[in-house]
Amino acid sequence: MSDLATMRAPGLAEIEALAHDAFAALPAEFRALCEGVAIHVDDFPDGETLDEMGCESEFDLLGLFRGVGLAQSGEVETGRMPNAVWLYRRPLLDYWAEHGETLGDLVTHVLVHEIGHHFGLSDDDMARIEAAAESD
Template identity: 50%
Template sequence: MTVRQTPWGPSPDAAAIDAMARATMARLPEPFRLHLGDVVLRVEEFADEATLDELGIDDPFALSGLYRGRPVGMKSVEDSGALPDMVHLYRRPILDEWAETGVTLEALVAHVLIHEVGHHFGLSDDDMHALEASAS
């Protein structure tokens, strides 16, 4: 793996982003943590072409995270055989946003993760902001 050098040192790799995301998950209130055990967390460089096409996104840097699955309240016993719920974090768009905004990388990863986890729970944007504040 090639590590891109920034003015602040080497770019954090996927393992570092993953560790930040898992630390955020550990800080979430217990009722949320209890329902995240089966959610798969993946850190990838970018969303694949099929995902970008499906979402109508031309610029791969425009997507920093994605939730794939059924929200908790919509789950059914008839869902057997379905793929596991997944949260995808896209490293390069996150790093670019980090460089552009000046927000700490930990705060940005937490923001993206909580937004995607919020979709897992079917939360509104206001609910996601409250959850993010509780995990700070």
């Protein structure tokens, strides 16, 4: 029996473990600036998020940063939700199945991109940080 016959899709806990491994591989200075940013993994974005982001399908969004970025943070408002990154398992798996990169690399890419929004970084800045994480 081939491995494919018994293989199953990674669950939420496995994607979360990949995300935490990817985060741990980032440069220490980068991780320090992410203090308090939570990482969540859900199967799909909720309907409100899909509407807000203008998505046509629940598979359109791989990840999302919610919160107030470092450049805008200033004084913390009472009742403000903590900064968080969401990764969406089913859209990630769908994308992974259609492209040639590993699931770990894809999770790292999306995580770095979403955390980059916390910093107000450009796409080029995010690409350099991701490359540094991969070389460690």
